[in-house]
Amino acid sequence: MTIASAGNTRKYVAILSGVLLLGGLLAGCGSSNDNDKASSSANNSSSDNQPSAANNSSNANTNADANAPSTNDTDKPQEKVKLTLLIDNQQDTVNVAKALVDAFQAKNPNITIETETRPAGSEGDNFVKTRLSTGDMNDVFFYNSGSLMQALNPEQNILDVTGEPWEGDVIDSFKQTVTFNGKQYGAPYNSSMGGGWFYNKKIYAQLGLSVPKTWDELMANTKKIKEAGITAIIGTYKDSWTSQLIMLADYYNVQAEAPTFAADYTANKAKYATTPAALRGFEKLQETAGYMNKDYLAANLDAGLKMLAEGKGAQYPMLTFVIPTIAQNNPDNINDIGFFAQPGDSADKNGLTVWMPGAAYIYKNGQHLDEAKKFVAFIASPEGMAVVGTVSKPTGPYVIKGAAIPDDVPQVVKDMLPYFDSGMTAPALEFVSPVKGPNLPQITVEVGSGHKKAADAAADYDKDVEKQAQQLGLAGW
Amino acid sequence: MNKVWKRTYSYYFLLPAAIIYLVIFILPTFMSFFFSMTRWTLQDWTYTGLENFKTFFEESSLNIGFKNTFVYAAVTCVLKVIFGLLLGVFLTSKIKTKNYLRSVVFFPTLVSTIAVGIAFSTLMHPTEGLINTTLAQLGISGPDWLGDTRYALLSVAFVDVWKGVGFATVIYIAGIMSIPAEYYEALQIDGGGSWHKFWSIILPLSRPATNTVIILAFIGGLRSFDILWPMTGGGPGFATDVIASIIYKQYQAGFYGLATAGNVILFLFVSVLAFPLSLYLNRKEVDL
Numbered sequence: 001m002t003i004a005s006a007g008n009t010r011k012y013v014a015i016l017s018g019v020l021l022l023g024g025l026l027a028g029c030g031s032s033n034d035n036d037k038a039s040s041s042a043n044n045s046s047s048d049n050q051p052s053a054a055n056n057s058s059n060a061n062t063n064a065d066a067n068a069p070s071t072n073d074t075d076k077p078q079e080k081v082k083l084t085l086l087i088d089n090q091q092d093t094v095n096v097a098k099a100l101v102d103a104f105q106a107k108n109p110n111i112t113i114e115t116e117t118r119p120a121g122s123e124g125d126n127f128v129k130t131r132l133s134t135g136d137m138n139d140v141f142f143y144n145s146g147s148l149m150q151a152l153n154p155e156q157n158i159l160d161v162t163g164e165p166w167e168g169d170v171i172d173s174f175k176q177t178v179t180f181n182g183k184q185y186g187a188p189y190n191s192s193m194g195g196g197w198f199y200n201k202k203i204y205a206q207l208g209l210s211v212p213k214t215w216d217e218l219m220a221n222t223k224k225i226k227e228a229g230i231t232a233i234i235g236t237y238k239d240s241w242t243s244q245l246i247m248l249a250d251y252y253n254v255q256a257e258a259p260t261f262a263a264d265y266t267a268n269k270a271k272y273a274t275t276p277a278a279l280r281g282f283e284k285l286q287e288t289a290g291y292m293n294k295d296y297l298a299a300n301l302d303a304g305l306k307m308l309a310e311g312k313g314a315q316y317p318m319l320t321f322v323i324p325t326i327a328q329n330n331p332d333n334i335n336d337i338g339f340f341a342q343p344g345d346s347a348d349k350n351g352l353t354v355w356m357p358g359a360a361y362i363y364k365n366g367q368h369l370d371e372a373k374k375f376v377a378f379i380a381s382p383e384g385m386a387v388v389g390t391v392s393k394p395t396g397p398y399v400i401k402g403a404a405i406p407d408d409v410p411q412v413v414k415d416m417l418p419y420f421d422s423g424m425t426a427p428a429l430e431f432v433s434p435v436k437g438p439n440l441p442q443i444t445v446e447v448g449s450g451h452k453k454a455a456d457a458a459a460d461y462d463k464d465v466e467k468q469a470q471q472l473g474l475a476g477w
Numbered sequence: 478m479n480k481v482w483k484r485t486y487s488y489y490f491l492l493p494a495a496i497i498y499l500v501i502f503i504l505p506t507f508m509s510f511f512f513s514m515t516r517w518t519l520q521d522w523t524y525t526g527l528e529n530f531k532t533f534f535e536e537s538s539l540n541i542g543f544k545n546t547f548v549y550a551a552v553t554c555v556l557k558v559i560f561g562l563l564l565g566v567f568l569t570s571k572i573k574t575k576n577y578l579r580s581v582v583f584f585p586t587l588v589s590t591i592a593v594g595i596a597f598s599t600l601m602h603p604t605e606g607l608i609n610t611t612l613a614q615l616g617i618s619g620p621d622w623l624g625d626t627r628y629a630l631l632s633v634a635f636v637d638v639w640k641g642v643g644f645a646t647v648i649y650i651a652g653i654m655s656i657p658a659e660y661y662e663a664l665q666i667d668g669g670g671s672w673h674k675f676w677s678i679i680l681p682l683s684r685p686a687t688n689t690v691i692i693l694a695f696i697g698g699l700r701s702f703d704i705l706w707p708m709t710g711g712g713p714g715f716a717t718d719v720i721a722s723i724i725y726k727q728y729q730a731g732f733y734g735l736a737t738a739g740n741v742i743l744f745l746f747v748s749v750l751a752f753p754l755s756l757y758l759n760r761k762e763v764d765l
């Protein structure tokens with residue numbers, strides 16, 4: 001009898017522990033909106049307790065956010081603090097981060113910064129989102145500005161830096177790309193870049209062509225280049241994102257024709273298929289079909305840059321962030337390359353679509369917020385940009401007031417400056433609207449390879465966008 | 478000793494394994510059914526009912542996706558059966574370098590799928606790839622294997638067969654070797670030749686092996702993704718999208734609920750095709 005009851009007890013214990021385990025898992029995985037604050041503060045206190053249980057145990061019930069910095073400030077001002085920094089693994093970012101960290105540590109000997117790298121691209125997006133959702137984010141992290149930042153749930157995860165002393169130095173067109181519900185969340189860590197057309201000056205000179213001011217002139221140039229037996233437009237559709245450039249770089253022209261497009265588009269009041277100015281982007285792409293290199297479906301970005309530098313292709317719609325790569329791989333040819341903005345339909349409205357740099361963000365639930373703020377303030381200063389300029393060739397002007405680009409930049413970067421000087425720039429649509437359909441690369445491949453007409457592609461893209469907006473839970477979709 | 482305790486105590490040893498299985502396999506499966514009905518950002522979720530399934534079925538490339546998935550599964554399955562059987566027969570015959578050749582056939586199975594995909598996408602480059610430069614030497618101008626929408630899916634299927642046929646061959650070798658020698662002796666007495674040996678003994682009696690290969694290759698083909706992604710990424714455009722790649726793209730875009738719904742659909746799709754197929758094949762099996 002006693003043994004039997006012992007057996008039963010064991011069985012109950014087993015069942016009970018199983019149930020508890022199950023309950024714990026469910027609580028850990030799913031949490032509705034109401035539970036979010038509770039679970040994230042639970043994360044804070046647990047992560048805070050591990051390194052310094054004695055310090056925090058008395059304050060276990062107070063807010064960890066307010067608690068951690070105050071202990072550092074009042075008790076031990078000269079305490080050595082270690083920050084961690086998360087960056088993507090692109091060589092350029094690694095160089096920039098290292099230079100910034102070294103310069104900052106030299107000025108602040110009591111702060112050491114440890115850098116950690118993550119993959120780039122959408123894998124990196126998921127990496128960052130996972131880190132944030134598990135409460136395991138680094139103190140400071142570099143990430144995209146614009147729509148991708150908005151997808152990080154900034155109010156919950158990122159420290160609001162509105163009103164920081166350096167905020168006034170950041171130019172407004174950048175500020176709006178790191179602003180969510182009226183609060184600013186990040187500071188730029190590199191120069192801006194332009195989206196437009198690279199061209200090989202030697203080929204242009206050889207054929208007597210001049211930089212086009214209208215789309216018709218561009219197409220006339222393109223026809224002449226093709227007739228001369230040279231690849232007129234470089235296509236690198238193996239890296240399918242490169243196929244979007246013509247359509248995305250047309251945004252300056254969209255804005256010139258339809259100034260309220262971004263707001264209407266975000267609010268589900270304007271569509272690509274029904275806005276003629278926006279549809280032009282797809283139409284322009286359609287017109288380029290047939291002018292590309294024979295292997296455009298199998299060529300990748302590196303192959304395209306090589307063709308451009310070596311004069312095997314004449315024109316390449318691309319972002320200027322590739323300039324450092326060309327300068328590194330083909331240093332002898334870098335001055336053969338020029339750049340112009342994607343022309344619109346009339347010559348007097350010729351302006352450049354600008355891509356904004358990524359930003360440095362502070363993790364809201366980090367333990368050393370003051371030190372992190374100090375580091376970000378350093379990044380967002382003319383001094384910080386000067387440090388960046390020593391290791392990373394600027395791909396356009398800096399977005400910090402007072403940070404000038406060096407004189408020794410290649411001519412192709414200087415080609416961009418007139419657009420900035422005359423104020424003929426607009427941020428790309430993805431920086432002013434959170435709406436961007438994920439299938440755009442595939443759709444633009446279809447248009448660029450002549451398999452789909454512009455109007456159908458625009459309608460397809462509108463459907464794709466609708467899905468994304470619904471998944472983001474935007475109002476009005 | 479209590480009788481119930483005595484009778485059941487051995488099952489308690491299963492408990493650790495059962496818990497692990499429950500937590501790591503069963504629970505996520507059921508959770509995925511739930512999360513497929515939410516808009517989910519990893520941090521929080523909103524219940525949306527069957528919205529995700531509706532959205533997934535409205536995906537413009539889904540028609541191509543279903544068709545491609547089925548074509549891909551059928552083509553790889555048939556080719557793996559044919560080549561696996563032929564290689565199995567060849568590698569169980571009396572040839573001298575049998576063991577060496579068996580290793581050669583099995584070797585591609587051991588290589589990382591992603592590496593195979595990258596290697597073949599280089600080999601199949603339309604102008605610089607080894608395949609087309611070799612063809613050019615012979616005076617043939619090869620097609621753009623992965624860029625031409627007519628060939629791209631079949632090119633990937635071919636690489637899948639190249640990589641997977643070693644496994645099918647091993648199953649066939651095992652099946653053929655387990656056929657008792659008496660059958661061959663009987664055939665010799667009756668005066669049958671090699672063709673009869675193949676047609677009347679090996680083919681019907683390696684039926685269990687055939688069924689295994691068909692089921693494994695078909696299910697593998699239906700949810701194939703890892704070789705297709707590095708080779709075409711579902712492109713050009715949407716031409717080689719399969720259900721798995723569509724799901725992956727939703728996941729990449731951060732639509733976790735939608736991607737989960739896609740996985741549930743794929744799970745049902747595979748089940749609906751694979752279970753009846755498995756039942757049908759098993760009923761036709763004969764005992765040795």
